[in-house]
Amino acid sequence: MYKVLAACGAGIGSSMIIKKKIKNVFDKLGLEVEITHESLGTAQSSMDKYDIVFTLAALAENFPKDSKNVVGLKNIMSEGEIEEAVHRILEV
C-alpha cells in the first residue's frame, strides 16, 4: 500500500482534484494507494510520511529543495504527469 499526499494552498480545492487524478492513475496501474489532501502548511510537516507528494508547480518551491518525492504538476488535469512521476519515484 502506497501513501500519497496531494497539497495546495488551502488544502481544499485543487488538491482535491489532484487526489482524484492520483486515484485514477493508481487504479489504472493496479497499485493500492491511500491518498490524503492537505494544505501546504500541514503538508510541509507531514511530507516524510508519504511516498510521493503532489502539488502545483508554483507551490513546489515551498518544499525543501532537496526533497526527492515532491512533484510540482504543471497541468493538474492531466494524468500523464502523475503517471510519469509514479513510474520514476516508485520505480514500478
Add this chain to the structure above:
Amino acid sequence: MNIIIKIFTAIFYNILSKPEFFMGLLVFVGYLLLKKRILEALAGALKATIGYMILQIGAGGMVKGFNPILNGLLKKYSLSASVIDSNFGFAAANSALEAAGRSLSSTMFVLLIGFAVNIVLVLLKKITKVRTLYTTGHIMVKQAGFITWMILFALPQLQDTVNIIIIGVLIGLYWAIFSNLTVEATQNLTEGERVFAVGHAQMLGIWITDKIAGKLGKKEDNVENINLPSNFKVLSDNIVGTSLVMLIMFGTVLLVLGQETMAEFDGGALKNISYISYVISKSLSFTVNFIILQTGVKMLVAEVTTSFDGISGKLLKGAIPAVDCAATYGFASSNTLIIGFLFGFLGQLVAILGLVVFRSPILIISGFVPLFFDNATLAVFANKRGGKRAAMIIPFVSGMTQVLLGAIGVMAFELAAYGGWYGNLDISTIWLPFGIIIKNLSIIGVILVGIIMLIIPQIQYHRNKENYF
C-alpha cells in the same frame, strides 16, 4: 391525510430544515446511487454532517469575534466596518439569514438547483452554447449562502419557495455562463490544451485580463525578471498569509481603537494580559476560525463531490470541467503569485486609505481569500499576455475595486451589522449590479438579469464559430 401532513412536517423541521442533516441525507443518497455499500454511504453522510457542523462553528466564531470590534468602531468613530472575504461574507450572510428567521437549508436547496441548472445548460449546449460545468464545491457552498442573502434581500415580497427557485436558477446561470467565459483565456494560458476552465469567483476578471493584459506590457518582459526575496514564497501558505493579513489589518484597527474602548466591549478577554498580547491573540483568532471553517468545508465538500461525481460524470461526457482558480498556478511560478498578492494588497490599502480620508461611513478591512486567490490568479493570466507590467497593474486595480465596490455592497445589502462581504471580484462586479437591478425592478429585474446572462455565450459563439466547441 392528517397523519401524512404531520409526518411530512416532522421530516421537514427535523431533517430538511437542518442543513447538516440535509447535506448528510444528500450524500447518503448520492453514494447509494453510486452503488456503494450502506455502511460506506452512512460513513460519508456522517462526515458531511460533521463537516457542516464544524463549518458553522467557524462561521459563528468569526461573527462573534468581530462583534466587539464592530461595537468599538461604532462607539468611538461612528463607523461601520466589514471584512471583504469569502469566509466572513459567508458567515455574515448566514447570520443575516438566521436573524431574518430563514432556515440555512434554503442555501443548500439553492446550491442543488444551481448545480442542476448548470447540468441542463450543458446538456442543451447546441442551443445554450454553454460548454462548462462548475465543479468547485467549496466555492459553491459559500456562494450559495451569500447570494441567497443578496437576492432574498432584493426580493423580500416573494414567497420562500419561489425565491429559492429564482435564486437557484440565477446562480446556476452564473456558474455556467461565467465559467464558460474563461474557456478561451484558460486555453491561452495552457497553450492550446483545452482541459479545464476556471470555476471560482473572479471569472469576469479573468476574461477582462485576457483581453487587456497584452496592451499593458510586453509578455517577454515577465515576472521572472523581478528578484523577490525567497522568503516571500511562504505567503502562498494560507495559514501564514491569513495570519499576516489579519495581524496587519486587525492589529491596526485594534491599536487605533485602544485599550479603553476594547475593555468596554471585550473586557473578559483583556483580563490580566497586556493590550499588545490581546491584540495579537485577537487578530490570530480570526485565522483560527478561518481554519475551522475551512476544515468543515473541506470535509463536507470531499463527500459531496464524491457523491455528485457519479451523477455528473455519467450525464456529461465532453463538458469542460470548471475548477478552482488555483489549477492555473501550475502554469505559473511562485513569483507570479506573490506579485499578484502584493500589488492587490497595495491596491486595497490605497483604497482603504481613500475611504478613511474621504470619511466613508463604512470601513473596509482586507481579508486573505480574495486578496490572494483573485489577485494571484489575475497576475497569472496578466503575466502570460502582458508580462510583469500587466501583472502589477491589473492586481493593483483589482485590489482597489475589491475595496470600493465592497464598501458599496455592504451599504446596499445591509451587511454592516454582521461585518462581512464576500469580497471576491465576481460578487462585487457581477452580483452587486445584478442585485441592484433586481432590488429596483423586482421580477422584471430577475428576467432581465437572466436574459443578460443567456446572451453572453451566444455572443461568444458568434464571434468564434469555427473553434467554439
